[in-house]
Amino acid sequence: MELLRARRGLLIGLVVLIALVVVLFATGEEQALVIGTISGSAYGLVAVGLVLVYKSSGVFNFAQGEFGGVALATLYLLDANDVPYALAVVGALVAAVVAGFLTERIVVRPLFESPRVTLLVATAGVALLAIAIQVWFFDSQGRPIAKAFTRTDRFSVLDVQLSDQRIWLIVTLLVLAAVLGLFFTRTNLGLAVIGASQEPTATELVGISVRRLSTFTWSLAALLGGLAAVIAVPDTGSFTPGVMTSNYLIPAFTAAVLGGMTSLPGAVVGGVLVGIVQSYATSASIFQDGGALDVPGTPGTLIVFVVLVGVLVVRPQGLLGKTA
Amino acid sequence: MGAPVTVTSPDAAGPVQEVAEEETPAVTRPGRFRPSPLGWVPRLVVWAVIAWVVLIVPLGHSAIDLQDFTRAVCYAIVALSLNVLLGYVGQISLGHAAFVGIGAFMSAYMVTTQGQSFWIGVLAAGAIGGAQALVLGGVSLRIRGLYFALVTLSYGLVAEENIFQIESFTGGGAGQQAPKPQWFESEWRYYYLCLGFLAIVLLLDWRLMRSKGGRALLALRENPRVASTFGINVRIATLFAFVVSGVIAGLAGALIAHNDLGVSATTWNFNLSLVFVIMTVVGGLRSRYGLVIGGAFFALMPYFLEKIPGLDNALAKIPAPFDLTPELAPLVVGPLLLLLNLIQFPGGIGQQLRPIARWLGGHRFDLHDRGLKEVQITDVRA
Numbered sequence A: 001m002e003l004l005r006a007r008r009g010l011l012i013g014l015v016v017l018i019a020l021v022v023v024l025f026a027t028g029e030e031q032a033l034v035i036g037t038i039s040g041s042a043y044g045l046v047a048v049g050l051v052l053v054y055k056s057s058g059v060f061n062f063a064q065g066e067f068g069g070v071a072l073a074t075l076y077l078l079d080a081n082d083v084p085y086a087l088a089v090v091g092a093l094v095a096a097v098v099a100g101f102l103t104e105r106i107v108v109r110p111l112f113e114s115p116r117v118t119l120l121v122a123t124a125g126v127a128l129l130a131i132a133i134q135v136w137f138f139d140s141q142g143r144p145i146a147k148a149f150t151r152t153d154r155f156s157v158l159d160v161q162l163s164d165q166r167i168w169l170i171v172t173l174l175v176l177a178a179v180l181g182l183f184f185t186r187t188n189l190g191l192a193v194i195g196a197s198q199e200p201t202a203t204e205l206v207g208i209s210v211r212r213l214s215t216f217t218w219s220l221a222a223l224l225g226g227l228a229a230v231i232a233v234p235d236t237g238s239f240t241p242g243v244m245t246s247n248y249l250i251p252a253f254t255a256a257v258l259g260g261m262t263s264l265p266g267a268v269v270g271g272v273l274v275g276i277v278q279s280y281a282t283s284a285s286i287f288q289d290g291g292a293l294d295v296p297g298t299p300g301t302l303i304v305f306v307v308l309v310g311v312l313v314v315r316p317q318g319l320l321g322k323t324a
Numbered sequence B: 001m002g003a004p005v006t007v008t009s010p011d012a013a014g015p016v017q018e019v020a021e022e023e024t025p026a027v028t029r030p031g032r033f034r035p036s037p038l039g040w041v042p043r044l045v046v047w048a049v050i051a052w053v054v055l056i057v058p059l060g061h062s063a064i065d066l067q068d069f070t071r072a073v074c075y076a077i078v079a080l081s082l083n084v085l086l087g088y089v090g091q092i093s094l095g096h097a098a099f100v101g102i103g104a105f106m107s108a109y110m111v112t113t114q115g116q117s118f119w120i121g122v123l124a125a126g127a128i129g130g131a132q133a134l135v136l137g138g139v140s141l142r143i144r145g146l147y148f149a150l151v152t153l154s155y156g157l158v159a160e161e162n163i164f165q166i167e168s169f170t171g172g173g174a175g176q177q178a179p180k181p182q183w184f185e186s187e188w189r190y191y192y193l194c195l196g197f198l199a200i201v202l203l204l205d206w207r208l209m210r211s212k213g214g215r216a217l218l219a220l221r222e223n224p225r226v227a228s229t230f231g232i233n234v235r236i237a238t239l240f241a242f243v244v245s246g247v248i249a250g251l252a253g254a255l256i257a258h259n260d261l262g263v264s265a266t267t268w269n270f271n272l273s274l275v276f277v278i279m280t281v282v283g284g285l286r287s288r289y290g291l292v293i294g295g296a297f298f299a300l301m302p303y304f305l306e307k308i309p310g311l312d313n314a315l316a317k318i319p320a321p322f323d324l325t326p327e328l329a330p331l332v333v334g335p336l337l338l339l340l341n342l343i344q345f346p347g348g349i350g351q352q353l354r355p356i357a358r359w360l361g362g363h364r365f366d367l368h369d370r371g372l373k374e375v376q377i378t379d380v381r382a
Helices: A002-026 A033-057 A064-080 A085-106 A116-138 A162-188 A187-198 A202-204 A211-236 A242-258 A264-285 A299-314 B010-023 B037-055 B063-089 B097-112 B118-139 B143-161 B187-210 B212-220 B226-230 B234-260 B269-284 B288-307 B311-316 B329-341 B348-360
Strands: A155-157 A161-162
Touching: A002 A033, A002 A211, A002 A264, A033 A064, A033 A161, A033 A162, A033 A187, A033 A211, A033 A242, A033 A264, A064 A085, A064 A116, A064 A211, A064 A242, A085 A116, A085 A211, A085 B329, A116 A299, A116 B143, A116 B269, A116 B329, A162 A187, A162 A211, A162 A264, A187 A202, A187 A211, A202 A211, A211 A242, A242 A264, A242 A299, A242 B143, A264 A299, B037 B187, B037 B348, B063 B097, B063 B187, B063 B212, B063 B234, B063 B269, B063 B288, B097 B118, B097 B143, B097 B234, B097 B269, B118 B143, B118 B234, B143 B269, B187 B212, B187 B234, B187 B288, B212 B226, B212 B234, B226 B234, B269 B288, B269 B329, B288 B329, B288 B348
Parallel strands: none
Antiparallel strands: A155 A161
8 A cells, every 4th residue: 555655646746747848848938847957956955954854853944944054155255265166165065064063952952852843943043043144244245156167068958058067966966865765775874863763762772872863864964955055056156145045945845845754755856846847937928027827026936835835735745755 | 308408508607707807807718819008019119110111211212212112012013913823822923024014015005005094004904914814824724833834934935025026015126105194193102002002902812812712722732632622623713813813913014014104025024034933932922921022122122232332342343244233133132042942941031020920910929930831832743
C-alpha cells in the first residue's frame, strides 16, 4: 500500500509536469521551463535544508534563508577585501555553518521540549536579527557581488543562456540531492539522524547522542542554505540584506510542502516545479498589465501563494511525502 | 409518612453568625482577601500615578512626540489583536502587517478618495480586516499550526507585492493621504481618541474572554481534540477568533494611518509582521496589561533611544560602517528579547508584572504569583 501511495504521488507529479510543459509550449512560454529550472534549483537547494531540519527536529526553520544571508554577507566582505574568490566562498560557507551551529546551541537546544510553533517563532526571531545586523552593517542598498564563473556563452537551451554559474547551481543541486539521499539511506550517521527524529529516547538508549546529531543536522542545513545563496544570488548580480528571506524562503517552503515535508527528493522536484510555475507567471502576457488576468505587482508572488494554499488544501502530504 | 419534615431555618444559626461578623468585620467570606481602607491608599496612589503618566504627561511634549505616543497606543491595539489569535486560540499569524496595512489603506482610501468621514473609514477598515480574515481563514480551515503560519507568511508577501500595488486603492508609490477627523485635529486630541479606542478594545477583549465563547477559545488552545468532544466546533471557533483579530487589526491600521497623516506601502513588510509577533510574545500572551506595555515599548523604542543621553556615542564606538539608527533598534533588540523570553521568561512582561497587577487589583502582594507556569503557543502534530 505504501508503494502504491508513493507511486500515486509520483504519478500526480509526472502528470503535473507534463501538463506544465504542454501549456508552456502551447502559449509560447517555453523559456519559462529553462529559467524556472534555474531559479527552481536555488529553491530546491534551500528546500532540501528545510526538509532536513524538519525531518530531524520537526520544526519549520525560518532562519534557513538567513543562514544563506550570512554566507552572502561574508562572501561580499571577503571579496571586497581582495581575498581570492575560492577562499571567499569557503569562508562564506564556514560562516553559514557557524551561524547554524550557534542557532542550534543558543535557540534550539533550550527549546528542545517546547511546542514546535514556539521554535518556529524563535527561528523567525533569529532571521529578523540576522537581517537587522546585515542592514546595520550594509544599509539597505543593494550591493554588487561577483560571480564565480563569468563565462556565459557555453550553452544555451531554448534561447536562454546557461552561464557557467547557472550550470554550477543545477549540478550542485543534483549532486547534493543524490549524496543526501544515499546518506540518509545507506550511512550509519544518516540513519541515526532519522532515528533520532522518530524516537529520540530509543536512539539515546542505543548510545547515540541526540544532541550531537541535532547540532550536526542544523550545521548541515546551514551549509546547504549557504551554498544556495553563494551560487544563486551572485548570478543576479547584487545582494540586498534580507534577499534570501524575501525572495527565496517562501518559494522554498512552498517547494518543500509541494514535495512533501518529509521527502528530500520531493524538495528537489518541488523546487523545480515552483520555479517553473513562478517563471511562467512572471513572464506570461496574460498576467501582465492589460492581459486577461491582470495581476497588480509581481504575479510570481501570488502564484506561489496559490500553489501553497492549493497543495495544503488538496493534498497536504505533497507529492512524495508520507501522510501528514 | 404524614409527619412534616422539619427544615432547620438558616436563621437558627443567626445569632452565632452575627456575633462572628461583629468580631471580624473585614472578612465577610473566609479565604477571600480584601484590603483594608488603609491598604487601599497606596494602591490608589499608584493608580493615580499611572493615570497621570498616561493622561497628563504626554501633553507636555511636542506634537511629534505625541505622534509617537499615539503610535504606541495603536501598537498596543495590534498586540491585543494578535493575542486573540496567538494567546487565546494558539494559532500564529506571521502576516499581520498585511491586516493592519490594508486596514490603514482602506481608511485612507475611504476618506481621501471616497470623501467619507473618519468614522466610516474606521468602520470600513475594521470590516475589511475581518473580511480578509474570513477569506483567508475560510480557505485554510483545515490547515493548522506550522502550516497555517506558513500560509499567513505567504499572504503577507502577497499583500506586500500584489495588494499594495493596486494603484486605485493604494495610490501606488506615492501612497494615500489620511487627514485627521474633524474634532480631533490636534495631536493631543487624537491621542485621547486613540486611548478611547484602546479602552474599548480592552473592554471588548475582557467581555469576550468572560463569555462562553471565550472559554471555548481557551479550551481550543489547550487541546483541540478534547475541545471538540465538548461540542466546540474547532473550525468555526478558530475562524471566529481570526475574524475578531482581523477586525481589531484593521481598526489599529486606520488609527495609525490618520496618525501619520498618510499611508505608504513600504511600511507594511515582513519585518514589521515579525516585530508584531515579537512584541505580543514579549508583552506576555493572555495578559492584557502586559500586551499593552509590550506594544507600547516596541513602538517607543526609537523614542527612548533618542532620549537616553550618550547612547549615540556609545553605539558609534561599535565598529560598523553605519550607526545603529533608532529605527533599526527594535529589529535588533526585539529578537534578543524574544529569545530571552522564550527560553527564560515564557510569560513575558505580563508575567513579571503580575504580582504588581494583582496587588493593584485589590489582592495581596505575592512575589511568587506568576500565573501559569509556561506559556504554550500551541502543541501541534504537524
